[in-house]
Amino acid sequence: MANQRIAPFRRTAPWAWKFGIGLALVALSLVLAGAFAQTSWAAEEESSGAKVQPMTIIIQPPPAGPFNVRIWVDRPVYYPGENIQIHFSTSRDAYIYILDLDTQGNQRLLLPNQYETDNFFRAGTYTVPRQNYSFAVEGPAGTEYLQIIAASKPIRVLEDLRMYFSATINIPLFGGQLQATLGGPFPLISDPRDLRTRIEDSLRADKSIQWTTAYTSFQVGTPGVVIPPPPPPNQPPVARADADPTRVEVNQNVSFDASRSYDPDGSIVYYGWDFNNDGRIDATGMRANWRYAQAGTYVVRLQVQDNLGFTSVDTVTVQVVAPTPLTQVMIRSNPSGADVYLDGTYMGRTPVRFSTTRAWHELRVKRFTDEWRTQINLEGLDSIDIEIDFD
Incomplete structure (x- = not known):
């Protein structure tokens, strides 16, 4: 989905193009090769998008809480050439990022973009585009996904994509210049899997960021062919962690239970327990036991995964005190x-x-x-x- 085509080259000195085209193409190839070697994860010219499986961009949200976000479109089916509006709502003030994964697996950043650089929104409901541009649906037929990420602070790895809104390289040519456009209003992501990893690393690195995410999809149809409504998207499982007792003395046994966890439209196939919140799984299974060797307050993290690979997290706090003399x-x-x-x-x-x-x-x-x-x-x-x- 895109609103326009960005010409990869444009001239700033007509006479320089006539006399230096051979040299220009050689120089341009070398410069572009170096540039993309450093920024291949972030953005590339539209015609060279990498092919990935749908939903590669989806990262799992944190446990449900007071910070919620939604994204939706007006219809379940659109046809090539039709304009589309994207609606979203956020329950609190947030920095909003919208990513698109088209029917061919190409991923691009839709918001912020060159036309709407301000992506800070107060709590409420919004529709984009808001400026003098539009989103037009492209082919071929298939399923297209939209994901929204809302965060209390800017997410650096996504903010870095701003530099590609209108990034150009100037090549001197006998007193003139040849310019090559690297990005465009909506940067194309060359490696969505790498971007997903970078987003997750960025969120883990800054514990002060509160964030959540949601996604939606629609069908791109072939004119004259009726497409049935798509099946509802998979719903993630719901994790529920319990501990008994929640206040113990050092070396006293604590029993952990995840039996209240459930999956709305499938089954839970994995339970992982992190008893000291260090990021490592200490035990697996619906039930587990643990003893703490030192006094302190421990946030125990339960992660569950359903049969389609979606995950959810819940926590329970255990207070460990020194033995009573x-x-x-x-x-x-x-x-x-x-x-x-x-x-x-x-x-x-x-x-x-x-x-x-x-x-x-x-x-x-x-x-x-x-x-x-x-x-x-x-x-x-x-x-x-x-x-x-x-x-």
């Missing part, structure tokens, strides 16, 4: 065999040894009808030895 308590009685109760809990018959927290406790020792009861303060004590004489 305990006091060793030894209770003896004369004669032995007396029942011992601590705070109403039966601890055994004398002589009996147990551990308890360093605090005030009620101690009760009973032998037949005789009973001894007291309040004991164990604060700051490593151990205590108590002996009761019933004679």
Whole structure:
């Protein structure tokens, strides 16, 4: 989908073209080869677009939250030559990027572009183009995809594409110049897979960026041929992470459960657990167990994947505290065999040894009808030895 053709060459000195065309073509080939060797991932002239599989550009959004974005078009089917408008909405102020993947697998940046360089939008609903230009549908027939990415800050790798809106190379020719256009209003991406990796790396590198993404598609038809509406796009799975307990002591077991996760239109085939949020998967499976060796607050990340390769992430927080210091308590009685109760809990018959927290406790020792009861303060004590004489 594009709105115009950009001529790859234009002359600025007519007489120079006549006398220097041979030299110009040689020089132009060398310059373009060097330029594209450095920028092949970003943009190239329209006629040399790389062929990729549809939806290569799709990257998975973060977990659903208060930051939402939508993108849509007016009809499910368009025909070559028809103009198309793209609608989108964002729930908060954001920098908006729209990428197009046409029916031949060519990918280009539609927004921002040479005509609309300002891609910061307040929360609301918008339609592009907004300026004096248009988007025209091209052939051949097939499915065309649109993806929108909304971010709280500019995404550097996409901002870098701005330099190709009207990038030209000037070649001196006997006092004149020959200009070669490298980009155009809507830069063509030569390697969408590499761009996807760069976008994901850019988002991971700046943790302060809040972002989300959405996509839509439409059919490009052949005139006179009726195309049935396309099937609805695959919906990503929904991850749900649970932990029990969520507050534990060091080396205490925590059970993790992803059984509440689901996929609206398929099945979940993979569960991956990252227990300390370091980016590495520590366990797989719907359920897992883990013990933490150090105190701290841990954000546990669950990633699920459905049968079509779409993923979703959920997190759960576990608070790990240092072990509570305990006091060793030894209770003896004369004669032995007396029942011992601590705070109403039966601890055994004398002589009996147990551990308890360093605090005030009620101690009760009973032998037949005789009973001894007291309040004991164990604060700051490593151990205590108590002996009761019933004679």
